[in-house]
Amino acid sequence: MALMQVLRRVLGGSGSTQISSTARAFSSAPAPIKATLFPGDGIGPEIAVSVKQVFQAAEVPIEWEEHYVGDQIDPRTQSFLTWESLESVRRNRVGLKGPMATPVGKGHRSLNLTLRKELNLYANVVRGVVESLKIITRQASLRVAEYAFHFAKTHGRERVSAIHKANIMQKTDGLFLKCCREVAEKYPEITYEEVVIDNCCMMLVKNPALFDVLVMPNLYGDIISDLCAGLVGGLGLTASCNIGEAGIALAEAVHGSAPDIAGKNMANPTALLLSAVTMLRHLELYDKAERIQDAILNTIAEGKYRTADLGGSSSTTDFTKAICGHL
Amino acid sequence: MARRSFSLFKALTKTTTSFSLTPIPISRSVTYMPRPGDGIPRAVTLIPGDGIGPLVTNAVEQVMQAMHAPLYFEKYEVHGDMNRIPAEVIESIKKNKVCLKGGLRTPVGGGVSSLNVSLRKELDLYASLVITKFCSERIAKYAFEYAYLNNRKTVTAVHKANIMKLADGLFLESCREVAKKYPSIKYTEIIVDNCCMQLVSKPEQFDVMVTPNLYGNLVANTAAGIAGGTGVMPGGNVGADYAVFEQGASAGNVGKEKMVERKKANPVALLLSSAMMLRHLQFPSFADRLETAVKRVISEGKCRTKDLGGDSTTQEVVDAVIAHLD
Numbered sequence: 001m002a003l004m005q006v007l008r009r010v011l012g013g014s015g016s017t018q019i020s021s022t023a024r025a026f027s028s029a030p031a032p033i034k035a036t037l038f039p040g041d042g043i044g045p046e047i048a049v050s051v052k053q054v055f056q057a058a059e060v061p062i063e064w065e066e067h068y069v070g071d072q073i074d075p076r077t078q079s080f081l082t083w084e085s086l087e088s089v090r091r092n093r094v095g096l097k098g099p100m101a102t103p104v105g106k107g108h109r110s111l112n113l114t115l116r117k118e119l120n121l122y123a124n125v126v127r128g129v130v131e132s133l134k135i136i137t138r139q140a141s142l143r144v145a146e147y148a149f150h151f152a153k154t155h156g157r158e159r160v161s162a163i164h165k166a167n168i169m170q171k172t173d174g175l176f177l178k179c180c181r182e183v184a185e186k187y188p189e190i191t192y193e194e195v196v197i198d199n200c201c202m203m204l205v206k207n208p209a210l211f212d213v214l215v216m217p218n219l220y221g222d223i224i225s226d227l228c229a230g231l232v233g234g235l236g237l238t239a240s241c242n243i244g245e246a247g248i249a250l251a252e253a254v255h256g257s258a259p260d261i262a263g264k265n266m267a268n269p270t271a272l273l274l275s276a277v278t279m280l281r282h283l284e285l286y287d288k289a290e291r292i293q294d295a296i297l298n299t300i301a302e303g304k305y306r307t308a309d310l311g312g313s314s315s316t317t318d319f320t321k322a323i324c325g326h327l
Numbered sequence: 328m329a330r331r332s333f334s335l336f337k338a339l340t341k342t343t344t345s346f347s348l349t350p351i352p353i354s355r356s357v358t359y360m361p362r363p364g365d366g367i368p369r370a371v372t373l374i375p376g377d378g379i380g381p382l383v384t385n386a387v388e389q390v391m392q393a394m395h396a397p398l399y400f401e402k403y404e405v406h407g408d409m410n411r412i413p414a415e416v417i418e419s420i421k422k423n424k425v426c427l428k429g430g431l432r433t434p435v436g437g438g439v440s441s442l443n444v445s446l447r448k449e450l451d452l453y454a455s456l457v458i459t460k461f462c463s464e465r466i467a468k469y470a471f472e473y474a475y476l477n478n479r480k481t482v483t484a485v486h487k488a489n490i491m492k493l494a495d496g497l498f499l500e501s502c503r504e505v506a507k508k509y510p511s512i513k514y515t516e517i518i519v520d521n522c523c524m525q526l527v528s529k530p531e532q533f534d535v536m537v538t539p540n541l542y543g544n545l546v547a548n549t550a551a552g553i554a555g556g557t558g559v560m561p562g563g564n565v566g567a568d569y570a571v572f573e574q575g576a577s578a579g580n581v582g583k584e585k586m587v588e589r590k591k592a593n594p595v596a597l598l599l600s601s602a603m604m605l606r607h608l609q610f611p612s613f614a615d616r617l618e619t620a621v622k623r624v625i626s627e628g629k630c631r632t633k634d635l636g637g638d639s640t641t642q643e644v645v646d647a648v649i650a651h652l653d
Contacts, residue, residue, distance in 0.1 A: 167433045167441055168441065168444070168541075197545060198544045198545055198547075198548040198576065199548065201523065201545050201548045201549040201552065202548040202549065202551050202552035202556065202557060202576060203552065204549075204552065205527060205549055205552025205553050206552045206556055219490075222490075222520045223519055223520050223523055223542075223545065224523075225520075226520035226521060226523050226524040227520075227523040227524060227527060227549065229524055230523065230524030230525065230526070230527035230528045231527055233528075234524070234528065235524070
């Protein structure tokens with residue numbers, strides 16, 4: 001199944017992580033890691049339950065601190081996210097976020113923007129696509145380029161492609177490319193190339209296997225990550241992770257809150273589960289990550305239990321049970 | 328850029344996936360009533376350009392000659408590393424009103440600004456980098472007029488107004504205003520991120536699309552990728568007074584040396600662009616003949632360049648197209 005091949009390739013394996021897992025086996029059971037969980041709105045709470053169930057079945061040593069988006073604006077954050085919620089992520093350094101419907105209105109920051117700014121999240125990884133924040137500066141470009149190459153190295157990827165439109169956006173993308181080249185020199189074992197975004201779109205559609213890790217400014221990041229999402233089957237399957245300074249990471253499902261199917265036990269928890277898997281990788285819990293990811297992919301590939309968006313008729317709970325069964 | 332390529336490549340994709348060996352029948356229809364003198368050959372400015380440009384423009388020249396099309400080319404040398412387009416070339420285009428262009432290499436980085444862009448600006452081809460009310464209005468008007476004249480059902484505006492609030496907001500406003508004047512045409516809006524995703528999973532939901540230039544190329548390339556690559560995607564840049572026809576999607580192949588050396592570039596995109604040009608010049612039956620011949624060659628599958636999965640040279644494809652002309 002072409003979909004599975006792309007998903008597997010894109011989610012990556014743990015080629016370079018054998019050593020760390022063996023070392024861990026000799027120590028006693030690790031103390032549970034605290035992680036912040038924002039179930040979010042709409043289908044958020046249901047799929048968050050799925051994640052908790054799968055993690056429990058896989059015996060992942062994570063203790064969740066749940067936080068919800070309020071219905072009042074917290075003056076300290078100027079957002080519906082409370083100061084306590086943000087502090088929780090800052091303290092735990094790792095979090096998982098479900099879909100949040102930004103309430104319509106003015107006078108407050110969007111939830112995603114709040115999170116990005118307050119937690120200083122500078123890189124967004126959507127299955128190998130690393131994008132940086134809006135204003136292109138030398139510092140930001142270097143930082144995200146470093147992350148991209150580091151990501152490639154630790155995940156056994158061979159190639160980093162910088163996506164740009166420097167033929168038109170000569171100053172901004174020109175600076176971005178310069179920074180990428182500087183970082184590339186420090187990683188001679190990784191192939192570095194530059195691709196104009198127009199070509200990138202076409203090549204992605206024709207032959208996505210041509211690419212490995214992509215790095216680009218934010219303006220193109222949204223477009224490319226949505227394009228990739230479309231290729232693998234939609235936002236319902238897309239995992240994403242926001243990276244900040246000093247190793248802080250907030251994994252999130254980028255799909256919407258789907259209010260029309262909320263509470264009906266119909267939602268597909270795959271995106272949130274796969275995002276949780278990237279969170280596990282960030283925490284270096286590679287074998288747990290692999291087990292859960294394989295269980296998800298095998299369940300989908302088997303075809304017996306699939307939620308409505310994948311063409312099946314299983315409920316969220318049945319799908320989750322099937323995944324636990326595959327662990 | 329006035330995007331006229333989508334409908335054409337959609338028709339083409341339908342043909343490429345059918346793989347039938349029976350020849351496509353000619354549908355005879357009365358296409359138009361000429362005025363006396365319409366058959367007099369028209370002059371068209373031809374810019375072969377860089378890389379594969381000369382190869383594919385030569386393909387067009389051969390096919391036009393084989394069809395005895397009522398036009399002749401005035402060829403000019405322009406290269407991507409020139410500082411500007413020579414004045415005589417601009418004059419020629421202004422005189423002839425129509426130009427066919429191979430491709431101009433754009434140097435990456437700073438310094439020389441793209442000649443492709445400056446050509447569009449010089450001829451005021453409805454494409455500009457700065458979104459103004461004037462520019463948005465006229466491109467929106469063109470999109471709806473095109474849809475109206477071609478019996479299309481939907482016009483979709485592709486934008487990123489949630490981020491580029493001022494520029495794209497203005498663009499959308501213009502589109503909405505124009506939409507009111509065409510109540511029989513459905514008007515929708517879509518954010519470019521979602522658009523790419525939808526294009527990849529369900530392209531048939533789109534009909535005519537209108538976008539600011541920044542996303543135009545991107546969407547065109549994505550669409551080209553689905554259709555089979557930039558090697559098959561035609562395009563045209565249209566303005567009030569002049570029109571320039573070239574490949575619809577920027578290939579980056581302009582500089583592919585191996586393709587140039589081995590003469591294996593795909594001429595289909597430029598051939599289809601020249602068919603668009605024939606329609607623009609109001610020679611619809613020549614356009615029909617050319618497109619039919621190209622469709623036959625592709626669906627037969629015997630003569631295909633590398634990007635379509637074959638191993639033919641440019642010349643072989645040209646010969647096949649000429650052989651399939653009625």
